[in-house]
Amino acid sequence: MESLVAALAAYGITIVFAMVIACLIPLLGAFVKMLKLESEEAVDISVPSSNSMKEEESIAVAIAVARSQRK
Amino acid sequence: MITHESLKDIFQGAATLFAVEPKIAFARIGLIFLGLFLMYLGRKGVLEALIMIPMGLGMATINAAVMFFDPLNLHSGVGNLFVEPQAGADPVNTVQNAADLMTVLQIDWLQPIYTFTFSNGLIACFVFLGIGGLLDIGFVLARPFTSMIIALFAELGSFLTIPIATAFGFTIQEAAAISIVGGADGPMVLFTSLKLAPELFVPIAVVAYLYLGLTYGGYPYLIRALVPKRLRSLPMSPPKNQKQYSAFEKMAVATIMCVLLSFLLPVAAPLIFCLFLGIVIRESGIKAFQDIINGPILYGSTMFLGLMLGILCDANTIMDPKILPLLLLGCTALLLSGIGGLMGGYFMYFVSGGKVNPVVGIAGVSCVPTTAKVAQKMVSKDNPQAIIMPAALGANISGVITTAIIAGVFCSLFKLVQ
Numbered sequence: 001m002e003s004l005v006a007a008l009a010a011y012g013i014t015i016v017f018a019m020v021i022a023c024l025i026p027l028l029g030a031f032v033k034m035l036k037l038e039s040e041e042a043v044d045i046s047v048p049s050s051n052s053m054k055e056e057e058s059i060a061v062a063i064a065v066a067r068s069q070r071k
Numbered sequence: 072m073i074t075h076e077s078l079k080d081i082f083q084g085a086a087t088l089f090a091v092e093p094k095i096a097f098a099r100i101g102l103i104f105l106g107l108f109l110m111y112l113g114r115k116g117v118l119e120a121l122i123m124i125p126m127g128l129g130m131a132t133i134n135a136a137v138m139f140f141d142p143l144n145l146h147s148g149v150g151n152l153f154v155e156p157q158a159g160a161d162p163v164n165t166v167q168n169a170a171d172l173m174t175v176l177q178i179d180w181l182q183p184i185y186t187f188t189f190s191n192g193l194i195a196c197f198v199f200l201g202i203g204g205l206l207d208i209g210f211v212l213a214r215p216f217t218s219m220i221i222a223l224f225a226e227l228g229s230f231l232t233i234p235i236a237t238a239f240g241f242t243i244q245e246a247a248a249i250s251i252v253g254g255a256d257g258p259m260v261l262f263t264s265l266k267l268a269p270e271l272f273v274p275i276a277v278v279a280y281l282y283l284g285l286t287y288g289g290y291p292y293l294i295r296a297l298v299p300k301r302l303r304s305l306p307m308s309p310p311k312n313q314k315q316y317s318a319f320e321k322m323a324v325a326t327i328m329c330v331l332l333s334f335l336l337p338v339a340a341p342l343i344f345c346l347f348l349g350i351v352i353r354e355s356g357i358k359a360f361q362d363i364i365n366g367p368i369l370y371g372s373t374m375f376l377g378l379m380l381g382i383l384c385d386a387n388t389i390m391d392p393k394i395l396p397l398l399l400l401g402c403t404a405l406l407l408s409g410i411g412g413l414m415g416g417y418f419m420y421f422v423s424g425g426k427v428n429p430v431v432g433i434a435g436v437s438c439v440p441t442t443a444k445v446a447q448k449m450v451s452k453d454n455p456q457a458i459i460m461p462a463a464l465g466a467n468i469s470g471v472i473t474t475a476i477i478a479g480v481f482c483s484l485f486k487l488v489q
Contacts (some may be wrong), residue, residue: 018223022218024328025215028328029314033319
């Protein structure tokens with residue numbers, strides 16, 4: 001009997017937690033929509049040394065210029 | 072000169088059959104064939120091949136490779152060169168000191184993997200990280216309430232098995248560790264049993280994964296028995312006014328949910344973190360990370376998990392008197408969860424006015440993505456045009472979240488009950 005009560009109590013707590021999460025999910029969705037996270041400039045975060053394609057291109061150009069000056 | 076003793080030393084695998092109790096010897100032979108059969112069923116696609124093929128081979132081999140070897144005097148003089156599961160798992164028969172541990176680590180070739188990834192829950196976290204990399208949180212965002220309610224119904228076995236297990240003589244902690252098999256989430260079972268019943272960790276893990284393989288083969292029969300063909304073939308349309316979320320937005324939602332759930336349930340935070348880290352990496356667009364978690368981490372840990380579970384299925388472990396009730400209780404938990412999930416499917420069918428196919432309910436049992444695949448397969452058989460996969464995956468992912476909540480609740484609540 002005691003274990004049944006404990007199990008039901010655990011189920012009750014889980015239901016409360018899960019319903020809180022279920023209520024929060026649409027709110028979170030609306031919240032992130034409001035933040036307008038997508039910027040116009042596409043950022044390549046896979047490249048650790050640069051923050052954007054544009055930055056990467058400018059580094060490449062700078063290296064090319066430096067090399068041509070050395071010659 | 073070849074003597075009887077030297078023959079015994081050469082053919083130790085056979086000689087040990089006569090050096091142990093007959094029931095253990097028969098169990099060894101039976102387990103060799105069971106291992107081979109599991110491999111066959113895995114290869115045929117009846118059971119989950121990713122687990123069953125390494126597990127079956129491990130099970131067959133470990134029961135063949137028994138020899139006169141027991142450096143820690145734990146098994147009446149017989150053992151194997153693969154792993155010593157009691158090194159760290161069992162508080163009574165555990166190794167006594169660091170030197171003993173170093174001995175088993177140096178002798179048993181899979182011991183370092185077992186000790187440093189399995190018996191501390193790391194492999195559960197790795198599997199969860201890999202699973203996270205497969206999950207699209209957009210399916211939950213599309214139907215949060217439907218998914219979560221179905222998942223809650225599908226946890227029925229995780230709770231109702233607790234009083235049944237205590238009736239079998241298990242403590243409430245052990246009962247909770249066994250019952251979470253009903254959540255059908257392997258990493259959660261490993262994690263919870265380590266926290267609540269470390270002495271039962273090995274048999275619970277073995278039983279859990281054996282049955283998780285069976286959900287693939289057994290749940291279709293349950294669906295056929297409980298859902299009539301007319302309802303099985305019910306098509307589902309996407310929810311009205313469904314918002315589309317970009318990868319960046321999904322990543323932001325997953326990040327906030329990770330922090331929030333970890334705040335609410337710090338006990339289960341390692342697993343919650345790994346799951347959401349996988350989701351975040353999936354949505355982040357960092358291809359190098361995605362390749363690591365979707366390849367080496369997920370498949371590497373799954374392979375070693377299956378292999379280790381097979382290796383742990385030696386006759387001594389399986390013939391433990393506590394195993395039989397565990398087999399019954401694990402089966403009961405998964406059966407009750409399956410029934411609960413379908414009840415959830417029916418509940419949503421009536422609440423939505425017939426718009427939700429009740430078969431989606433089985434996907435609330437969070438064996439990702441197996442139960443979602445089972446649900447779609449069953450529906451496609453009766454109506455090839457009906458697509459329920461998005462809703463099934465929503466319920467599936469919610470199932471993972473609810474099982475994480477249950478792991479946290481069990482570990483917090485039952486740790487306090489004496």
